[in-house]
Amino acid sequence: MNDIRTISGRAIPVRGNDIDTDRIIPARFLRCVTFDGLGEHAFADDRKQLTAQGKTHSFDDKRFVGASVLVVNSNFGCGSSREHAPQAIAKWGIKAIVGVSFSEIFFGNCVAMGMPALRVSVADSEAIQSAIEKDPSIQVTVDVDQLKVRAGSLVWNAQMGEGHRKQFLTGQWDATGELIAGLQQVKATASKLPYVSSFK
Amino acid sequence: MSSRTLFDKVWDLHTVRTLPSGQRQIFIGLHMIHEVTSPQAFADLRLKKLSVPFPERSVATVDHIVPTENQARPYADDLAEEMMSAIEKNCRDYGIRLFQPGSGKQGVVHIIAPEQGLTQPGMTVACGDSHTATHGAFGAIAFGIGTSQVRDVLATQTLSMSGLKVRKIQVDGKLKSGVYAKDVILFILRNLTAKGGVGYAYEFAGSTFAAMSMEERMTVCNMAIEGGARCGYVNPDETTFAYLKGREHAPTGAAWDKAVKWWKSIASDADAEFDDVKTYNAADIEPTVTWGISPDHGVGVGENIPAKESFAKDEWALIDEAYHYMDMQAGKPIAGTPIDVAFIGSCTNGRISDLRETARVIIAHGGKVPASVKAFIVPGSEAVKVIAEAEGLDKIFIKHGFEWRNAGCSMCLAMNPDKLKGRQVSASSSNRNFKGRQGSPAGRTLLMSPAMVAVAALEGKVSDVRRFLK
Numbered sequence: 021m022n023d024i025r026t027i028s029g030r031a032i033p034v035r036g037n038d039i040d041t042d043r044i045i046p047a048r049f050l051r052c053v054t055f056d057g058l059g060e061h062a063f064a065d066d067r068k069q070l071t072a073q074g075k076t077h078s079f080d081d082k083r084f085v086g087a088s089v090l091v092v093n094s095n096f097g098c099g100s101s102r103e104h105a106p107q108a109i110a111k112w113g114i115k116a117i118v119g120v121s122f123s124e125i126f127f128g129n130c131v132a133m134g135m136p137a138l139r140v141s142v143a144d145s146e147a148i149q150s151a152i153e154k155d156p157s158i159q160v161t162v163d164v165d166q167l168k169v170r171a172g173s174l175v176w177n178a179q180m181g182e183g184h185r186k187q188f189l190t191g192q193w194d195a196t197g198e199l200i201a202g203l204q205q206v207k208a209t210a211s212k213l214p215y216v217s218s219f220k
Numbered sequence: 221m222s223s224r225t226l227f228d229k230v231w232d233l234h235t236v237r238t239l240p241s242g243q244r245q246i247f248i249g250l251h252m253i254h255e256v257t258s259p260q261a262f263a264d265l266r267l268k269k270l271s272v273p274f275p276e277r278s279v280a281t282v283d284h285i286v287p288t289e290n291q292a293r294p295y296a297d298d299l300a301e302e303m304m305s306a307i308e309k310n311c312r313d314y315g316i317r318l319f320q321p322g323s324g325k326q327g328v329v330h331i332i333a334p335e336q337g338l339t340q341p342g343m344t345v346a347c348g349d350s351h352t353a354t355h356g357a358f359g360a361i362a363f364g365i366g367t368s369q370v371r372d373v374l375a376t377q378t379l380s381m382s383g384l385k386v387r388k389i390q391v392d393g394k395l396k397s398g399v400y401a402k403d404v405i406l407f408i409l410r411n412l413t414a415k416g417g418v419g420y421a422y423e424f425a426g427s428t429f430a431a432m433s434m435e436e437r438m439t440v441c442n443m444a445i446e447g448g449a450r451c452g453y454v455n456p457d458e459t460t461f462a463y464l465k466g467r468e469h470a471p472t473g474a475a476w477d478k479a480v481k482w483w484k485s486i487a488s489d490a491d492a493e494f495d496d497v498k499t500y501n502a503a504d505i506e507p508t509v510t511w512g513i514s515p516d517h518g519v520g521v522g523e524n525i526p527a528k529e530s531f532a533k534d535e536w537a538l539i540d541e542a543y544h545y546m547d548m549q550a551g552k553p554i555a556g557t558p559i560d561v562a563f564i565g566s567c568t569n570g571r572i573s574d575l576r577e578t579a580r581v582i583i584a585h586g587g588k589v590p591a592s593v594k595a596f597i598v599p600g601s602e603a604v605k606v607i608a609e610a611e612g613l614d615k616i617f618i619k620h621g622f623e624w625r626n627a628g629c630s631m632c633l634a635m636n637p638d639k640l641k642g643r644q645v646s647a648s649s650s651n652r653n654f655k656g657r658q659g660s661p662a663g664r665t666l667l668m669s670p671a672m673v674a675v676a677a678l679e680g681k682v683s684d685v686r687r688f689l690k
C-alpha cells in the first residue's frame with residue numbers, strides 16, 4: 021500500500037467547464053484491451069481542432085511538457101464512465117488534478133487509480149491556471165494532507181471528502197485488498213438479501 | 221423505521237461494513253459486463269491472481285463494438301475482433317454468462333438485462349458504463365463504475381462507496397400529445413443543468429412518472445447521469461411488477477408473492493425525507509431538441525436558440541463554444557435546422573415501444589426519407605428486433621426510406637462502423653451530444669425523441685412532430 025500525501029511538479033492548465041470524457045479520450049481510442057499507449061491520445065480531437073484554428077492546446081504546448089499536476093474548471097470528466105479518460109491523463113504524466121468539481125464516476129476512477137483530485141473555488145481554479153500560464157516553470161504542490169495547493173509563495177485552500185482523503189493518506193485508495201478482507205461478511209450480507217436466494 | 225427513501229433502504233441493506241476509510245463496502249446484486257470497459261479488469265485479476273467468488277451475479281454481452289450491418293466473424297476491424305475474443309475468453313475462464321450475437325439475447329447491456337428480468341427492484345446494479353442508471357426504473361440503485369471498480373466487483377462482488385444525497389424530482393400531470401419520456405428528461409436536464417445532480421441520486425416521482433410504462437421510465441432514468449446524478453430511480457409499483465411477471469429470470473409461484481411483498485417494502489416511505497425537492501408540471505413540457513454540446517442545452521422545438529445571458533456566467537465560455545461548434549446563432553429558431561443523418565436506437569430509445577411509436581409517426585407523416593438524409597434504425601437488442609419484425613415494423617421503416625439494422629450501440633458512440641462524417645448534423649435518439657461523440661471529431665448531434673428523429677428524417681430538417689400527429 022502506498023500512501024499519497026503530496027504531489028509536486030510543474031502544472032498544466034486545461035480551461036473550460038463540462039469537459040466530458042469523450043473529449044478527454046475519444047471513443048475510437050477505446051478499441052483496446054490495455055490502457056497502455058492512451059497517453060498520447062489525451063484530448064486528441066480538441067488538440068487537432070485547435071491546431072486547425074492556428075491555436076495550441078496546452079497538451080501540445082512545449083512549455084507544459086513534463087507537468088504532473090492538471091488544473092481544470094467545473095464538472096470535469098462528465099459523461100461516460102470510461103476509466104480510459106483518467107488513465108490517458110495519467111499515462112500522459114499527470115499525478116494529481118485540481119479543479120472546481122469532477123463528475124462522480126470520473127472522481128471515483130481517479131481514487132481507484134491513486135490520482136488525487138482536489139476541489140478549489142471557481143476563482144481559485146482560474147487563479148492557479150493564470151499563475152501557471154504566466155510561469156510554466158513554477159513548482160506546484162498538491163497537498164492532500166493539509167488540503168492546500170501551493171505555487172511559489174501563493175497558497176490556495178482545497179477540498180476533498182474526508183473518506184477519500186483518508187484513503188489517500190493511509191494508502192487505501194486501492195480498495196481491493198480491504199474489500200477482499202471483508203469477503204466473509206460479504207457472504208453474510210448476501211445471504212440476507214431475499215433476491216440472492218431467488219425469494220425461495 | 222419510517223421516513224426513509226428507497227435509496228437509504230437499499231443502501232443500508234447492501235452495506236457489508238464500514239471500511240477503515242469511512243466509506244462503505246456495498247454488495248452488488250447484479251453486475252453487467254461489456255467488451256469495452258472489462259478487458260483491463262480481467263487482466264488485473266490475472267495479474268493479482270484473484271478469483272471471482274460470485275460468477276453467477278455477473279452477466280456479459282457485447283454491444284459497443286458490434287457492427288450492426290455485417291456481423292460475420294472475424295470482424296473487419298481487427299481491434300474489435302481482439303476485444304470480442306478477449307471477452308469470450310474472460311467469460312469462459314471465470315464462468316460468467318455471455319450473451320453473444322446470434323444467441324437471441326445479445327443487445328445493448330441496459331436493454332437486455334431488463335428484458336430478461338435480471339434487473340429487479342431493490343437490487344444494487346453496477347456496470348462499467350455510465351448509463352447503468354437506466355436500471356433505476358425498476359427501483360434499483362444502479363450506477364456506472366470505472367474499470368478498476370469492475371475488477372473490484374469481479375473479485376469481491378462489492379465496491380467501496382460513499383453515500384449520496386437524494387433529490388426528489390416531482391412531475392405531475394399528463395404529457396401533451398407528441399411529448400415523450402425523452403422530452404421529460406431533456407426538460408429536467410435543461411432546468412437542473414448537466415452538473416446540478418453531482419452528489420445526488422434522483423428520485424423521479426409524481427403522477428407523470430406513475431403513468432409511464434417501464435420502457436418510458438427507463439428512458440428517463442437512463443439520462444439521470446447526464447444531469448450529473450450518479451443514479452436515478454422510480455419507486456416500484458404495479459407497472460413494475462406487471463412488466464417483470466413471466467420474464468425469464470423473474471421469480472415464479474410462491475417466490476413471486478414473496479418478491480412483490482419485499483419490492484413494495486423497499487419503496488420510499490410516504491413521509492420520506494429528501495435532501496432536495498424540485499417540482500414541475502407535465503403541461504409545461506414541449507417536444508425538446510438540443511442545440512449545443514451538452515445534454516442540458518435543450519430548447520422546445522418552437523423556441524429559438526437561447527442567448528448566452530440566459531445561462532450562468534461561468535457557463536458562457538461553454539455556450540460560446542457550443543454556438544461556434546454547432547454553427548448555431550442565438551435568437552434563431554431550432555426548427556428548420558437541416559440534418560444529414562437520422563439515428564434511432566441506443567439504450568435511451570432503442571426499445572420496442574420506441575420503434576412502435578416511430579412506425580406510427582412515420583405512417584402519420586406518410587412521406588419518404590429524402591436522398592439527402594441517411595436514416596437508420598437500430599434495435600436495442602436481438603429480442604427487440606424479433607418483435608419488431610414479427611409486427612412488420614421493419615417493412616414500414618424500409619418502405620419509408622429508413623435502413624433496418626442488427627442490435628448494438630451503433631452510432632450512439634460510433635465505436636463501430638456507424639459514424640458521422642465531417643461536419644454532418646445528426647438527429648439522434650441517443651443520449652449525448654458531446655463534441656465528436658458520434659464518430660466524427662467535427663460531427664454535430666441534436667438529441668430528441670425517436671418520434672422527432674423520424675419526422676426530422678422525413679422532412680430533412682428539425683420539425684415539430686405534432687404537425688403530423690392528429
Ligand code: SF4
Pocket residue numbers: 283284328329330349351566567568628629632633650651
Ligand atoms: S447505447 Fe450508447 S450510451 Fe448506451 S451503452 Fe451503448 S454506447 Fe453507451
